[in-house]
Amino acid sequence: MSHNPVTLFTGQWADLPIEELLPKVKAMGYDGVELACWGDHFDVYRAVHESGYVESVWKLLEKNGLGCWAISAHLVGQATCDLIDERHKAILPERVWGEGVAESVRQRAAAEMILTAQAARKFFDAGKGYMSKLPKGTGKAVVNGFTGSSIWHALYAFPPTTQSYIQKGYDDFAKRWLPILDAFAKHHVYFGLEVHPTEIAFDIVSAQRALDAIKNHPHFGFNFDPSHLGYQGVDYIKFIHTFATKIHHVHMKDAWWGHGDGTVGVFGGHTDFCDSRRAWDFRSVGRGDVKFEDVIVALNDIRYVGPLSVEWEDGRMDRFHGATESCAFVKRLSFPPSAIAFDAAFDRQKQKK
Numbered sequence: 001m002s003h004n005p006v007t008l009f010t011g012q013w014a015d016l017p018i019e020e021l022l023p024k025v026k027a028m029g030y031d032g033v034e035l036a037c038w039g040d041h042f043d044v045y046r047a048v049h050e051s052g053y054v055e056s057v058w059k060l061l062e063k064n065g066l067g068c069w070a071i072s073a074h075l076v077g078q079a080t081c082d083l084i085d086e087r088h089k090a091i092l093p094e095r096v097w098g099e100g101v102a103e104s105v106r107q108r109a110a111a112e113m114i115l116t117a118q119a120a121r122k123f124f125d126a127g128k129g130y131m132s133k134l135p136k137g138t139g140k141a142v143v144n145g146f147t148g149s150s151i152w153h154a155l156y157a158f159p160p161t162t163q164s165y166i167q168k169g170y171d172d173f174a175k176r177w178l179p180i181l182d183a184f185a186k187h188h189v190y191f192g193l194e195v196h197p198t199e200i201a202f203d204i205v206s207a208q209r210a211l212d213a214i215k216n217h218p219h220f221g222f223n224f225d226p227s228h229l230g231y232q233g234v235d236y237i238k239f240i241h242t243f244a245t246k247i248h249h250v251h252m253k254d255a256w257w258g259h260g261d262g263t264v265g266v267f268g269g270h271t272d273f274c275d276s277r278r279a280w281d282f283r284s285v286g287r288g289d290v291k292f293e294d295v296i297v298a299l300n301d302i303r304y305v306g307p308l309s310v311e312w313e314d315g316r317m318d319r320f321h322g323a324t325e326s327c328a329f330v331k332r333l334s335f336p337p338s339a340i341a342f343d344a345a346f347d348r349q350k351q352k353k
Contacts, residue, residue, distance in 0.1 A: 003336040004304075005031040005067060005135050006327055009251065009311040011074065012319070014039030018057075022064040028320070029327040032067035032134075034144070034249075034309040037116060038091075042071050044112065045095070047119035054119075054126040061127075067134040068127065069307045070142040070249050072223075073116045074194065079109035080176050081169075081200060082148030110176055114183040116143055121187035138306040142248045143184070144192040144223040147173060147210075149200045170213040173200045177214060184219040192223035192248040195239070203234045204242055211246070221246035225311065226290045231257035231266060231280035236290070237298050244302035252295075252330050253311040254288035255280055274315035282313040285326035292333055300337040308334060 008030045013021055018041045025033055035042040035057075046053040061068055075091040082088065084102035096108045124131075124141040151169030154161050184191050193201060193210070201207035207222065214220055224247045226236035240247065257280035263269065264277045271278055286292065308330050312323045344350055 003334045004250075004299075005069065005137065005307045006252075006330045006334070007032040007034050007067075007069065007307045007309040008323060008327070009034040009036065009072065009309050010041045011036035011038070011072060012312060014041060019060060022060055022066060024320070026064045026066055028324040029331070030066065030310075032069065032307065033061070034307070035068055035071045037071055037073045038075055038093075042119075042123070044073070044116050044119040045093075047123055048115055054123045057123065058127045058130055062130050067131055069131075069137040070144055070192070070309070071116075071120055071123065072144040073113060074144070074146045076109050076112045076116070077145035078148040078198075079105055080113060080148055080180070081106070081150050081173050082198075083150060083153065106176065110180055113145075113180045117180075117184040117187045117189045117191075120189045124189075136305070138248060138304075140248060140306075141187075141189045142192055142223075142306075143189055144194060144249050146196065146198075147177060147193055147200045149173070149198060151200075152198050170200065170209055173210065174213040177220070178217065181214065181217045181219050185217075190219050190221060190248045192221055194223040194225050194228070194251065196225065196228045197232075203229065203232060204239055207239070207243065221248040223249040223251060225251035225253050226292075226295055227251075227253035227255040227282060227288070227311075230290050231255050237294050240295070240298040240302060247299075247302065247304055249306055250299065250304065250308050251311045252285050252292070252308050252326070253313065254283045254285045254290045254292075256283050256288040258289070282315075284312065284314040284317050284322040285310055286329040287314070292330075296333050296335065300335070303337070 008025050010021060010033050014036055037044050076096055079088050079092055084105045089097050089100060096112050098104055098108060120141050120143050149169060150172045151166055195201045195207050201210040222243055224240060229236040229239060260279040261277050264271055265279055273281055310326045310330060312319060312326055314322050
């Protein structure tokens with residue numbers, strides 16, 4: 001196992017039942033999984049209400065020699081602050097979508113996130129015995145995810161948009177998420193927002209504004225993912241150092257930029273991913289433009305010891321080939337930080353006589 005456990009985020013693999021997926025994850029070389037709260041990978045409702053469910057998930061993990069340091073609730077989290085439309089129906093559980101009335105959907109999504117904190121605590125408590133044999137990671141129970149945003153549509157600031165208008169979006173985020181975060185705190189669980197276009201935080205400045213809105217809530221932090229920052233021109237290494245104490249989890253995901261035929265810019269031109277005209281796209285880890293050596297060094301600098309979770313997306317490549325090579329790439333890059341200064345032995349007092 002590398003310095004940091006290398007895991008696979010199962011969100012893009014939810015078409016495969018967990019019992020079928022886990023042996024494949026092990027065969028690809030991973031140390032564990034970041035379980036998505038969709039498909040049959042991790043069911044929040046069953047975790048809380050069904051006796052023996054979380055134990056059954058751990059049995060499957062142990063059977064395949066895999067650990068789990070985080071679960072993820074991106075899809076439901078997205079609906080907590082979003083302006084709801086028909087696209088959300090496809091990604092939400094029926095119990096959250098209901099009749100599709102926007103404010104009711106947002107409120108049910110918030111309730112589901114509160115339930116997710118309870119489910120996470122129950123799940124990680126049930127796995128303590130097994131996980132005690134594996135690297136501790138950050139030592140935190142982590143739920144990664146999205147928040148959505150009521151102001152993403154105002155990104156370009158036209159019609160002319162005032163800062164007071166934007167602040168209403170951050171106030172809305174705080175109003176909806178402070179009760180959720182208080183529930184996370186009650187269960188000693190941490191939320192890691194994946195800073196990402198369409199979220200309340202999508203770069204360094206908006207991430208700081210989100211923290212300010214919730215008064216730097218101690219159970220809110222970030223799931224660092226460089227792929228969503230690089231193509232925007234955001235310094236993803238500066239993000240690591242700026243939010244060193246708030247990085248609860250890390251996604252290893254790659255993108256390239258500066259490609260295409262010059263007809264589609266950073267906003268994507270309403271094209272599909274993998275359209276050859278696009279200026280940027282997601283790539284298998286190590287095949288894009290993210291400088292992962294710099295990422296690993298910066299993570300070591302801030303003493304991050306949690307998992308490096310491969311979120312594999314590359315529509316041009318077979319996913320099993322890509323996820324296998326990505327695991328090997330990350331394990332080759334990851335290294336433990338030094339416990340001593342490299343020139344310490346120059347000091348006569350430290351030399352062996």
